[in-house]
Amino acid sequence: MNEKGSTKRKILKTAARLFRQQGYHATGLNQIIQESGTPKGSLYHYFPNGKEELAVESIRITKANASLALMETLAPYHHVEEAFQALFAGFQEFVNNYDEEKEEGAPIGLLALETSSMSEPLRRICKESYEEWQKIFEAKMIECGIDQTRAKELSLVMIVLVEGAVTLSVVNKTSQPFIIIAKQIPSLLNKS
Amino acid sequence: MNEKGSTKRKILKTAARLFRQQGYHATGLNQIIQESGTPKGSLYHYFPNGKEELAVESIRITKANASLALMETLAPYHHVEEAFQALFAGFQEFVNNYDEEKEEGAPIGLLALETSSMSEPLRRICKESYEEWQKIFEAKMIECGIDQTRAKELSLVMIVLVEGAVTLSVVNKTSQPFIIIAKQIPSLLNKS
Numbered sequence: 001m002n003e004k005g006s007t008k009r010k011i012l013k014t015a016a017r018l019f020r021q022q023g024y025h026a027t028g029l030n031q032i033i034q035e036s037g038t039p040k041g042s043l044y045h046y047f048p049n050g051k052e053e054l055a056v057e058s059i060r061i062t063k064a065n066a067s068l069a070l071m072e073t074l075a076p077y078h079h080v081e082e083a084f085q086a087l088f089a090g091f092q093e094f095v096n097n098y099d100e101e102k103e104e105g106a107p108i109g110l111l112a113l114e115t116s117s118m119s120e121p122l123r124r125i126c127k128e129s130y131e132e133w134q135k136i137f138e139a140k141m142i143e144c145g146i147d148q149t150r151a152k153e154l155s156l157v158m159i160v161l162v163e164g165a166v167t168l169s170v171v172n173k174t175s176q177p178f179i180i181i182a183k184q185i186p187s188l189l190n191k192s
Numbered sequence: 193m194n195e196k197g198s199t200k201r202k203i204l205k206t207a208a209r210l211f212r213q214q215g216y217h218a219t220g221l222n223q224i225i226q227e228s229g230t231p232k233g234s235l236y237h238y239f240p241n242g243k244e245e246l247a248v249e250s251i252r253i254t255k256a257n258a259s260l261a262l263m264e265t266l267a268p269y270h271h272v273e274e275a276f277q278a279l280f281a282g283f284q285e286f287v288n289n290y291d292e293e294k295e296e297g298a299p300i301g302l303l304a305l306e307t308s309s310m311s312e313p314l315r316r317i318c319k320e321s322y323e324e325w326q327k328i329f330e331a332k333m334i335e336c337g338i339d340q341t342r343a344k345e346l347s348l349v350m351i352v353l354v355e356g357a358v359t360l361s362v363v364n365k366t367s368q369p370f371i372i373i374a375k376q377i378p379s380l381l382n383k384s
Contacts, residue, residue, distance in 0.1 A: 021310070023215055023216075023217050023305075023306045025214055025217055025218030026217030107305070109305060109359050110302070110305040110306060112359055112363045113215075113299065113302040113305065113358075114306070117213065117362075118213070123365075127363045127364055130360060153372045153376075154376070156360070156369060156372050157353075157372060157373060157376055159360060160352075160353055160357050160359075160360055160369055160373065161349075161352055161356055162356070163356040164352035164355040164356030164357070165352050165356070167301050167304055167356075167359075168322060168348070168351060168352055168355065170309075171304045171308055171315060172319060173315075177352055180345045180348050180349060181349060181352065183345065184346070184349055187379050187380055187382060188376060188379055188380055190379060
């Protein structure tokens with residue numbers, strides 16, 4: 001990666017960490033500049049429109065990375081129950097092995113709740129993230145024999161379960177919600 | 193209500209609104225004082241330990257009010273599917289008729305995600321809220337014939353569904369997630 005790419009990445013990585021730790025509103029551009037150790041001019045060069053533009057880019061990257069990870073997790077399975085149980089087992093593992101130092105993603109659920117009522121660009125990119133993941137789930141369900149109408153609804157339910165389980169696992173400091181949800185997958189996804 | 197009670201309530205109501213609109217970190221004590229139109233001394237009188245103490249009290253009130261509302265919603269039903277479908281229909285109605293002026297509750301999901309990693313008192317009161325609601329759901333399920341072990345797990349799934357659906361409905365500006373979840377209740381709660 002060249003110097004320019006590396007500076008931009010440092011800024012985005014620091015911003016994502018601060019968004020995870022303290023949310024959008026409490027994170028100031030000066031703190032991002034200081035903690036990323038990049039020159040002040042760089043942030044304004046890459047993100048001339050400021051914090052909102054930076055957060056949109058941060059969510060866009062997280063959306064793309066998460067989409068890849070979700071597709072990879074679901075790919076090996078040919079039975080829909082197995083595929084989505086593996087998905088929640090994957091989240092459980094992620095929570096258990098969570099490493100704040102290595103994590104680079106923006107906290108989309110938190111940013112969505114914090115900013116949807118005051119920023120259309122942020123609301124839209126959060127919405128697009130959930131829609132993209134929902135499409136991935138839907139495609140897998142259809143591949144496994146669930147009809148399109150049910151697949152569309154059930155894939156929204158999967159997104160809802162993921163986002164709700166993140167909140168409960170943060171509050172309870174445990175990955176247990178993901179295990180409990182994985183157990184319900186067969187009754188939720190029965191093909192009847 | 194006497195003068196004292198009314199001042200405290202004004203402070204709490206204003207704080208809850210600001211937490212809903214901009215989250216915990218972005219809400220300052222001065223803004224709460226100004227927008228509630230109460231004397232500066234009152235806030236420090238009622239909440240000598242500041243914003244964290246105020247937020248804990250705000251969540252405690254929301255927890256109690258929500259518990260009452262949840263019990264009232266579930267009470268008329270004797271079949272578990274009907275009871276929990278009514279629950280999600282109730283949330284859908286709440287979203288459709290949402291009135292920012294009348295709403296007095298703190299946004300527990302948002303505050304949980306924002307503060308759990310930096311404030312033990314806030315994490316604990318959010319955790320206690322979810323536990324209290326989970327117990328209400330669990331008792332209803334047991335009353336309707338679901339065995340205790342499953343009732344405990346399924347009631348956590350209900351909390352997860354509620355919290356996740358709030359996020360999706362905020363982002364998508366629609367109450368539709370609650371309708372879609374209500375449709376899945378029968379397969380989730382089948383007694384087999």
